[in-house]
Amino acid sequence: MIKIAVDAMGGDNAPHVEVLGAVQAVREYQVGVILVGSELRLREELKKHDVEGLAIEIVQASEVITMQEAVATALRKKKDSSIRVAAKLVRDGKAAGVVSAGNTGACMAISKQVVGKLPMVDRPALAAVIPTSKGRRALLLDVGANVDCKPAHLLQFAIMGEIFSRSILGISRPKVGLLSIGEEEGKGNELTKEAFPLLKAAPFNFVGNIEGRDVFKGDVDVIVCDGFVGNVALKLGEGLTEMFTILLKKDLSKHLSSKIGALLSRQAFQSFKAKVDYSETGGAPLLGVQGVVIICHGSSNAKAIKNAIRVASECCLSQVNEHIEEGVKALHFLQRPASENLLIN
Helix, strand or coil, rough: CCCEEECCCCCCCHHHHHHHHHHHHHHCEEEEEEEEECCCHHHHHHHCCCCCCCCCCCCCCCCCCCCCHHHHHHHCCCCCEEEHHHHHHCCCCCCEEEEEEECHHHHHHHHHHCCCCCCCCCEEEEEEECCCCCCCCCCEEEECCCCCCHHHHHHHHHHHHHHHHCCCCCCCCCCCEEEEECCCCCCHHHHHHHHHHHHHHHCCCCEEEEHCCCCCCCCEEECCCCCCHHHHHHHHHHHHHHHHHHHHHHHHHHHHCCCCCCCCHHHHHHHHHHHHCCCCCCEEEEEEEEEEEEEECCCCHHHHHHHHHHHHHHHHHHHHHHHHHHHHCCCCHHHHHHHHHHHCC
């Protein structure tokens, strides 16, 4: 049975939602969970549920990295933090993946430091699964792990995103686009201009530049950018969705008079919320590290934790990391001079 370590102390509502999400995940999926954190608090929380026969373990961690702490200071001082202990379980082979709703910067730094990068991956990338107007999910990466990138990094992001899209999102031949300020090849800054020919020559379905207005259309399955641009785009989309949800709710309650109309609109509204609800996807995978790392919103509810555990398990079952390693290795081989490839053979 695949075991997923859960940082049970990192989120805004920890450990309540982490424990509830873990219990739900173990009941619904063929997966085991290791809850990491204060053993006393976790046992008290587990008493609220019927967990007899469930594959749930507890591993003690005496410290918690808060959302407000500076990452460098937390890494140096808190050696027994819940996220570090969870990452060590993956490193030591006691868990196949880790889920955390804690401090995002600390989660990424500890994952890279403790779990380690995959061979030949220069920069792990944080990938966000986003809804589109066509109903299927797209992948946006990087959304914050690397604010300064080189063209070769974007190429690796594209490879990792394309593999994740095929393996987890079930898209047989994902369309890969480069996020820029215009569709033409010559548009953008120096990074996108230099990255374009690299992506164009790569062995995947590259469709060229896309603009910000195209991100949520669903015409492109994997959207590649540096972490600065990706994080701004992601947060802008989340803010716009929140604003639209609030305005729609107010407008419906203000203008609907008939009970039948209100009921029908309420059903449509709930359907809309489900399509844009981040908890449906659980969290963002950190692609390019040994093991599986899923980083969730700090405000994640139990449903988000449950789905993050599910995604982590699916990544393990589909061997996403092995495919990423093979894909990046093949890319390096293709980029070698022909004479060098002949010498290797």
